[in-house]
Amino acid sequence: MPDSDQFPVKIEQPTQGGNIFSRVFDELTAFCRSRSLFILHYCTGCGAIELPPAMTSRFDMERLGISPMVSPRQADILLITGYVSVKTLKRVMLTYEQMGSPKYVIGICSCTVNGGMYWQSYATAKKLNDYMPVDLYIAGCMPRPEAVITGLRQLMENIAAGKANGWQDYYKRYDYYLGNQQRLFGETWQTPTDVIAEARHYGLLGPQTLGEHTRLLQQHQKPLEALEMRLGLGAPEKVKP
Amino acid sequence: MSDAHLPVERLSIILGEVKDVRVSQRGPRRTRLDVAADALPALLELLKGRAGYVHLSAISCVDWPADDQFELVYHLWSYELNALVSVHTRIARDPGVYVSVYDIYHPAGFFERDIHEMYGVFFEGAPDMEKFILTEWDGPPPMRKEFDSEAWVNEHFDWQDYRPDWLLELEAQGGGIVIPPDEQRFSRRGVTESDDES
Numbered sequence: 001m002p003d004s005d006q007f008p009v010k011i012e013q014p015t016q017g018g019n020i021f022s023r024v025f026d027e028l029t030a031f032c033r034s035r036s037l038f039i040l041h042y043c044t045g046c047g048a049i050e051l052p053p054a055m056t057s058r059f060d061m062e063r064l065g066i067s068p069m070v071s072p073r074q075a076d077i078l079l080i081t082g083y084v085s086v087k088t089l090k091r092v093m094l095t096y097e098q099m100g101s102p103k104y105v106i107g108i109c110s111c112t113v114n115g116g117m118y119w120q121s122y123a124t125a126k127k128l129n130d131y132m133p134v135d136l137y138i139a140g141c142m143p144r145p146e147a148v149i150t151g152l153r154q155l156m157e158n159i160a161a162g163k164a165n166g167w168q169d170y171y172k173r174y175d176y177y178l179g180n181q182q183r184l185f186g187e188t189w190q191t192p193t194d195v196i197a198e199a200r201h202y203g204l205l206g207p208q209t210l211g212e213h214t215r216l217l218q219q220h221q222k223p224l225e226a227l228e229m230r231l232g233l234g235a236p237e238k239v240k241p
Numbered sequence: 242m243s244d245a246h247l248p249v250e251r252l253s254i255i256l257g258e259v260k261d262v263r264v265s266q267r268g269p270r271r272t273r274l275d276v277a278a279d280a281l282p283a284l285l286e287l288l289k290g291r292a293g294y295v296h297l298s299a300i301s302c303v304d305w306p307a308d309d310q311f312e313l314v315y316h317l318w319s320y321e322l323n324a325l326v327s328v329h330t331r332i333a334r335d336p337g338v339y340v341s342v343y344d345i346y347h348p349a350g351f352f353e354r355d356i357h358e359m360y361g362v363f364f365e366g367a368p369d370m371e372k373f374i375l376t377e378w379d380g381p382p383p384m385r386k387e388f389d390s391e392a393w394v395n396e397h398f399d400w401q402d403y404r405p406d407w408l409l410e411l412e413a414q415g416g417g418i419v420i421p422p423d424e425q426r427f428s429r430r431g432v433t434e435s436d437d438e439s
Contacts (some may be wrong), residue, residue, distance in 0.1 A: 087377050114401035115394075122383055122390045123375070126398040184397065185377070 026162070032158035033076075033102070035065045037152075040075035040099070042092060045082015047109040047142045052146035066152055072098040077155070082142075083111035083124045086184055089131060093181060096132050097193035101202065103167045104155060106137045108148065113137050130180040133166030171199035175211030182213055188220045251322070255287045270324040278304050278339065281330045285315065285345050288295045294326055295320045297342075300352035306386045310364055315342070332362070341367035359384035 041051055054061055055068060069075040071096045081142035084092060094103065106109035107128045115126035128134050136160065158164040170177060172193050182189050196214060199205045252272065256262050262284065263275040276284050288294040294317035303312040308331070315328040332339050341364040342349045353364040354373045361382035363370065372378065381388055 087375075090377070115398075120391050120394060121379075122380070122388075122393045122397075126394070127401050130399055180399075186379075 007017045031160050034156040037066045038075045039077045041079040043081050047081035054148045059145040077104045079106050080109045085124050089125045101167050107134045107137045110141045133169040135166040171204035172206040173208045175213050177192035179213040255291050259284045272326045275329045278330045278332050293321045297346035301354045304386045337362045
């Protein structure tokens with residue numbers, strides 16, 4: 001069966017008063033989007049070892065239109081491959097918020113699902129979808145490349161069907177996710193990304209976007225300062241205020 | 242290697258200079274020395290300066306809550322004899338303060354910083370007692386025996402929901418989890434559905 005048969009483009013009857021072409025373009029966009037995905041693989045754990053065979057000639061995920069990308073700004077999928085320590089989770093959050101929407105998160109290995117073999121450890125986060133919306137979990141310890149490919153195909157299917165909307169959930173329920181982050185990182189936790197402003201920009205500001213946790217964030221929020229530019233290897237000089 | 246050149250034979254001369262050292266030979270090239278806490282720095286000086294044990298491989302710490310003590314083990318290696326000496330000492334658990342051996346062995350700085358973080362033992366004279374690996378950690382020292390990791394996890398993390406909708410879908414297709422959630426070790430034992438809702 002050719003691949004294209006799996007993703008039929010359905011043209012539904014336009015609703016009354018609606019733009020006749022809007023649905024068509026939405027579905028076409030979703031279809032095209034699902035066929036060209038760039039993965040940012042955040043290789044925190046053991047599962048990373050299954051990705052090189054999945055990417056390269058043995059299983060070759062490029063035949064599905066999926067290829068690796070080095071920068072979060074230019075990636076669609078954030079692939080978390082294994083356990084996430086609390087320290088790492090902060091970096092993962094920063095990475096996730098830097099990605100441009102629409103973005104998708106895949107949790108690979110059982111550690112991202114429920115803590116896996118580190119279920120009892122004080123140092124690792126147990127449930128990735130407490131802190132960011134996860135579109136798809138690929139369970140296993142570790143999942144083989146076949147499972148990774150199957151999971152990616154499922155994600156492609158979900159994207160084409162318009163079901164992979166985790167990134168919208170992050171804006172709509174930002175208060176919930178922020179609350180879980182604050183529980184772990186302390187109430188002074190803040191990221192350089194202004195998620196609330198982004199939610200406004202995307203028109204996704206919902207009733208659960210703002211809440212007690214975002215109020216707490218706004219109390220503690222410090223304005224960002226530009227990074228200091230420095231040339232050479234010498235000790236940093238004190239900048240006059 | 243003849244018996245006359247066993248590491249412990251060579252050590253016997255310098256060990257006489259430190260009071261109350263208990264020597265036990267654990268193997269042909271492994272020696273264990275038990276020494277009082279106040280004599281340990283002098284013993285390390287001698288071992289490094291006169292016996293050639295120039296390499297401090299590690300400092301380990303053992304918590305003995307029943308004795309109310311920490312045991313510190315200094316692992317020393319000699320490249321000339323290819324032999325290992327472990328110097329054991331015990332310090333009181335409270336207040337858990339000991340002297341740094343950074344001036345004798347510089348790598349000790351890292352090990353002491355690590356032990357300070359994991360056990361809360363403070364080393365006087367160490368160059369840096371700041372956080373090392375657990376930079377985001379503000380709980381009690383996690384390697385102490387009284388630290389209950391499972392209780393900490395229960396307090397700070399939520400467990401995965403074992404009856405989500407997508408699992409019902411999988412079960413309808415003939416899949417699902419093999420071990421029932423209540424029998425899994427990391428299930429939320431004792432947590433009933435009514436507790437969840439309240």
